[in-house]
Amino acid sequence: MSDGSRTVDKVKTLLKPFKDSDLQQTIKLYDSLAETYDQDLDMLTYRAPHLAVDFLDVNFPGVREKVQILEVACGSGLVAKLMAELGFRHFVGVDCSKRMLDQAAKTGxxxxxxQALLGPEPLPAQTGVFDVVIGVGALDAGFAPVSVVRDLCHTARPGGMVCMVRGDHRGAASEGYREDLQRELQLMEDKWLWRPALKQSPR
Ligand SMILES: C[S@@+](CC[C@H](N)C(=O)[O-])C[C@H]1O[C@@H](n2cnc3c(N)ncnc32)[C@H](O)[C@@H]1O
Incomplete structure (x- = not known):
């Protein structure tokens, strides 16, 4: 149950990432949010999972029922729920918060x-096997460090799709993160590790 005292502004603040160094705080935050996460997000117009899944709906060419999906920062499972509605079936989820994972487990x-804290801990997934690697709301200061993006690419099979959606947060830490991310994505493209399919800013 949502505690009723949470206002839209409070929920927005809770969902904002911390400073770079506070990854343990991120675990604590999401453990504390897990039980009411889905209801709390209902208070916001949280479009990120829809943006990612709509993109896949239009651009993913394979047979949906057969493909293997790795979802990083899966949280309570909102993305997998939307993907399942489109016919995707095989999901492996990773998140640093045990309580968010408990919620994800309830989706079945x-x-x-x-469970892994990406950055300090390695991505617990085989390399080169996943048809789709997806992560929504994971890339920001205080969440998954920029270096994780390369690991995500490595877990995708050759020709697989990596789909990441991130919020356009303000503040020095987030802006620094965005610059580092752009630099890393360009380096990866230069090395032919990936090819951008679409880069889109939310309206
Ligand atoms: C904004 S929520 C997004 C959850 C889900 N993808 C969604 O869209 O509803 C961010 C999620 O990322 C997880 N997370 C943040 N930093 C992480 C890290 N370094 N490693 C693993 N999970 C992380 C949090 O526990 C949380 O579940």
Whole structure:
């Protein structure tokens, strides 16, 4: 149950990332938010999962029922729920928050759920096997560090799709993160590690 005292502004503040160094705080925050996360987000117009899944709906060419999906920062499973509505079936989820993973488990959609704090800990997934690697709301200061993007690419099979959606947060830490991310994505493109399919800013 949502505690009723949460206002839209409060929820927005809770969902904002911390400073770079506070990854343990991120775990604590999401552990504390997990039980009411879905209801709290109903108070916001949280479009990020829809943006990612709409993109896949239009651009993913494979047979949906057969493909293997790795979802990083899966949270309570909102993205997998939307993807399942489109016919995707095989999900492995990763998140640093045990309590968010407990919520994700309740969806019954994930074959496997793995707890890892990405950055300090390695991505617990095989390389080169996933048809789709997806992460929504994971890339920002205080969340998954920029270096994780390269690991995500490595877990995708050759020709697989990596789909990341991030909020356009303000503040020095987020702006620094965005610059580092752009630099890393360009380096990866220069090395032919990936090719951008679409880069889109939310309206
Ligand atoms: C804004 S929520 C997004 C959850 C879900 N993708 C969604 O759209 O509803 C961010 C999620 O990322 C997870 N997270 C943040 N930093 C992480 C990290 N370094 N490693 C693993 N998970 C992380 C949090 O626990 C939380 O579940």
């Amino acid at each position: 959609l994930y074959q496997d759920l793995r």
